[in-house]
Amino acid sequence: MSTTRLIALDWGTTSLRAYRLGDDGVVLDKRGLPWGIMNLPTIDTTVGDGNNNSSRDAGFVRAFDEACGDWLRDAPGTPVIAAGMVGSAQGWREAAYVDMPLAVADVGKQLTRVEIAAGLVLHIVPGLLQRTGLPNVLRGEETQVVGVLESLEGDAEVLIGLPGTHSKWVRVQARRMTHFDTFMTGEVYAVLSQHTILGRTMERGDEPDNAAFERGLRVAQTEEGRAGVLSNIFSSRTLSLVGELSPRSQPDYLSGLLIGHEIAALKSTREAAGCAPSPHIILIGDDKLCARYQAALNLYGLNLNGIDIAAQATETGLWKIALQAGLLS
Amino acid sequence: MSTTRLIALDWGTTSLRAYRLGDDGVVLDKRGLPWGIMNLPTIDTTVGDGNNNSSRDAGFVRAFDEACGDWLRDAPGTPVIAAGMVGSAQGWREAAYVDMPLAVADVGKQLTRVEIAAGLVLHIVPGLLQRTGLPNVLRGEETQVVGVLESLEGDAEVLIGLPGTHSKWVRVQARRMTHFDTFMTGEVYAVLSQHTILGRTMERGDEPDNAAFERGLRVAQTEEGRAGVLSNIFSSRTLSLVGELSPRSQPDYLSGLLIGHEIAALKSTREAAGCAPSPHIILIGDDKLCARYQAALNLYGLNLNGIDIAAQATETGLWKIALQAGLLS
Structure with a gap:
């Protein structure tokens, strides 16, 4: 030993x-x-x-x-x-x-x-x-940030994403944590699925429906996205009513819709704060969830300086x- | 008889x-x-x-x-x-x-x-x-719209708001219903209060806390509002952690925060569609809820051509x- x-x-x-x-x-x-x-x-x-x-x-x-x-x-x-x-x-x-x-x-x-x-x-x-x-x-999350940051060289900005029940996005500039945002995306997804009318028409499939997820991701960047999360989530039900979304596709569609709004809002806050349009990004968390966030970051153009996924943080x-x-x- | x-x-x-x-x-x-x-x-x-x-x-x-x-x-x-x-x-x-x-x-x-x-x-x-x-x-809601519209003269645009579990906003132009939006505000408020971490620190008071409600209303129009609903709702908890919001003020703060985001998004979609900045508005619904929406419409400048509250629609x-x-x- x-x-x-x-x-x-x-x-x-x-x-x-x-x-x-x-x-x-x-x-x-x-x-x-x-x-x-x-x-x-x-x-x-x-x-x-x-x-x-x-x-x-x-x-x-x-x-x-x-x-x-x-x-x-x-x-x-x-x-x-x-x-x-x-x-x-x-x-x-x-x-x-x-x-x-x-x-x-x-x-x-x-x-x-x-x-x-x-x-x-x-x-x-x-x-x-x-x-x-x-x-x-x-x-x-501060501990996970230290875990990934200590092994990085240089003073360039790093944006650390920790998706989960409450997603955290920590901005690190010159090796200082200067700002962070919280999004209650995971918890909101859970309660919408379990306790609202949206859950009533959902069915769980064995495999993730990536097409439905990506369709949901895009909503925040469309004209309809202006109506915001409180309005857009209703489309999980109405797309089903018009036969465009099956019950098994609804969970992943809603997941994409919420994550897309999170990333669109993250991008908007960064623009308003004068941050680099596309920082080096490190994601920490469950592999499957990180893959979903990576797809969202790609779609919203935040991936241009690379996205790493960290383990053992x-x-x-x-x-x-x-x-x-x-x-x- | x-x-x-x-x-x-x-x-x-x-x-x-x-x-x-x-x-x-x-x-x-x-x-x-x-x-x-x-x-x-x-x-x-x-x-x-x-x-x-x-x-x-x-x-x-x-x-x-x-x-x-x-x-x-x-x-x-x-x-x-x-x-x-x-x-x-x-x-x-x-x-x-x-x-x-x-x-x-x-x-x-x-x-x-x-x-x-x-x-x-x-x-x-x-x-x-x-x-x-x-x-x-x-x-x-189509029936309520007919109820209030039939007694109105003229072809001017009317925006009919029906707040509730799912708020509906119906745009009537030249006596035709041309567009409507749905916001799941009431249902989202209920599940956030009952089934998420936000509800755990809430207490119900006997009287509404109008100051907390109005504080919540304003969030969507501040710089922080850019982070969107999924992020802003967390402030109901964090304002409490720093001693700025009592447990009894949290329900009305959260209510204001959600309604403010709804009205800000409604305004944004109307601007994008080239609608009149401030149409004649008619609210149909529970008196207390209509009063809350009237305050929101006032704050977001949608009240300039009058807001009526309709009964028996x-x-x-x-x-x-x-x-x-x-x-x-």
Whole structure:
């Protein structure tokens, strides 16, 4: 067994991923557990003081122990770092948001310490808060940004896209995170499909319908796109009524329609801010979802300086942040 | 008891309203029943042939009888007309959509007849289908448009707004319905509030928070508005995180944000189509909701030629359509 240098936790709302990292941050071992912060293991506190905070704390401790207790017993004193919703107000301990803009190299300078036991400290990475205009927050994505940025050379602008339930687009200029946007595209897609009239005529197919997806993608750039998302989504139903869209094509059509509006809006905000028309783009996330976003970026002409898809961003980011923080001296 | 001239039914998805109309369409009597087409009375068919269509037909017959059977027994031979989802594919009998554009005076020329019993015919008003661009449909609103238009003089453009679960905006030029838009604003508001992370921090107050509503309204016209609905809605949460929006203000803020985007998009589509910047507007719907839309129209400068709020549009429309159809000769 190689030497353990860092234990890194990606601790979100619905899951907990643990990594045992060795020299240079190489992944020696990893495991996934269902213990997201909204889904902690239940602890029997009937013999305790009945205090809810204690019970909740005990849930975090139990989850932590299942994630990496054995690794720590094998390598006592190994530093431990975590990113994600574990640092939110609903998490184990709130790791206050750090204001934007922020140098990528400075993320590790403001970690929050949680004393779990004598000599055992969990270091939690802060989220980011953008106060200009409508406020915006992210938590967890800052670590992925560090993960991909540290391996890049030069000061050219990079636009980092993190599609998902809430898509984040982080603008990095001269190695500083200068701006980010949030789009609730994934969550909106889910509720439209599950809880509105649009879902009633949908059927799920076994294979993705790429033609329907691309048809949806294009809507935002047509004349009808001016009517906006609130209007355009109705076409998932009406195209079906006139026989132009089958029930199995509707889910992918709606997905494309929403992602197309997201990318069209992203492009519009960049133009208004005087940004480069086509920056170097890095996508981080699920492969299939990244492929969808890549198609959208191509269609809207944001692909001219290349689109890369990054893997292992979180574990690499946690390693780099631990280095920034001096945990690996 | 005055002479019954027409029995008029406003038969939607969740409710059925019945009107007994006398000379000149004056309302002599009215009643509301819960028998929308998705909520018909249950009929015991265990002694019948078990045919589902028969059972469903029996539900329609029972609902119809409760709505106006006594009126018809008192005034046999009175014509009966209905509008709304009762004419949809899921209704009693499908009243096929009529293609746009359509003269307001011609709505009554294509009624669908349902023979309920010997000598008893239900006449169902057709919905409208717009095939240009993304297809669009409405059903029920055509009757309200006739209701308000027939009492107006002149050929000037009128924009008729019907806010609700799905807002409809119908453009009437030279007494012809030439275009309409649909916005799923009401339904999107409901699912965002009930089924997404935005709802988790919301609290319902006893009184509407007009300041929060107006703050939301303005978002679409700010620089941040360029990021669009999918992005802007997240601010309902983030403004709360930074202490700028209380849990009780969030529902009205989100309502304003969505309605503001709807009106901004409506304005944009009108500009692109070369329409008058500020047409005469008539709003039809719930008073409180109409007041919200009036505020939005004022803010976005669409109010310069007046905004009227219409009442009794459906019953008036059904009377006028029956006249068009020659049912009241």
